[in-house]
Structures are given as structure tokens and as C-alpha cells.
Amino acid sequence: MPVSIVTIALLAASNVFMTFAWYGHLRFKGASLALVILVSWGIAFFEYCLQVPANRWGSAVFSAAQLKTIQEVLTLSVFAVFSVTYLREPFTWNYLVGFAFIAMGAFFIFHKW
Template identity: 55%
Template structure:
């Protein structure tokens, strides 16, 4: 559970660091300043991502492949909510189909190993 919680918080920071500036017109902001602001926000992402992937995930029995899959699902979920509610993007039917296919991939990632 610690792994999921840390990945969730981490992805909130990362999504904002990467996409938060899209809400405002930053065309007059120097690119270096924009990058440094994003890196400052992303620092907090790493404070949660590194323990989730390197310590908690292993202790909770996740393989590296499973950790990456969990991280991607959380990332897509956080981005979906961010895009709809913060950026006010329209959701289209093909996005839903793509998400359902990704969920199918998650199913196969977590299938028990047959011996």
C-alpha cells in the first residue's frame, strides 16, 4: 500500500511539473526558467518515486516489471483527471478504448506464473 500511495503522490507532482504550465500562456517565459521551475516541482516527485520503486515496492513483493506497470497506470489515471478537471480537455471515445487496452495489459502483467 505504501508503494501505491507514494506512486500516486509522485505522479501528482510530475504531472503538474510537466503539464501545469499548459494552463497559462508561457510563450514569453524564457525556456530555461520554465525548465528550472519544472525541475523544482519534479524534485518532490523523486522524493516519493524513489522510495516507492526502490524500497517499498521490493519489500511489498513487486517485480520491477510490475512496479513499472503500476506506475504507468497511476500516471495515466492522474493525467486523465488532470487533463479533464485542470486543463479542461475533452474526453473522446478512443481514449477510453486505449485505456481499456492498457488495463488488459495490466491483467496479463499480474497473471500468476505457471510452474
């Protein structure tokens, strides 16, 4: 499998873990802060187990700026699905416009001038 595909797949999977680590506790506001910090750290461990190799291997085919751009686009994509399905928050038109601007930024990062 090409390194670029492996990198993107690992970064996508790592984003799922990190999104749950950062925002999953919002559905459990009754839980103590210490508990949700510890649980979030535990979840984030698995995120790092995917993210670090993704960036290490991905650096063979992508620049650091491109890796970061892939990460941010995936982060927003995963978060959009997460916020609608898990947190049950609406996805409004202004989110879509903001994501479109970020996608344009990604275009400029990857475009060869």
C-alpha cells in the same frame, strides 16, 4: 500499513507532482521556457522524493515489471483527471478505449499463469 499499499500511495502522489512538472506549464505559454524548465525541475524534485522510496520499498513485494506497470496505470489515471480538470481538455471515447487496452496489459502483467 502493508508495503504494497504504501508503494501505490507514494507512486500515486509522485504522479501528481510529475504530471504538474511535465504538463502544468501548458497553461502558462507566455512564461519563458527557461522559467518553466526551472519550475518543472523544482516540482520534479518532490516527485523523486516519493517515487524513489516507493520503488525501493515496493521491490520487496513487486517485480520491476509490476512496479512499472503500476506506475504507468497511475500515470494515465492521474493524467486523465489532470487533463480534464486542469487543462480543461475533453476526455473522448478513444482515450477510454486506449486506457482499457492498457488495463488489459496490466492484467497480464499481474496474472499468475
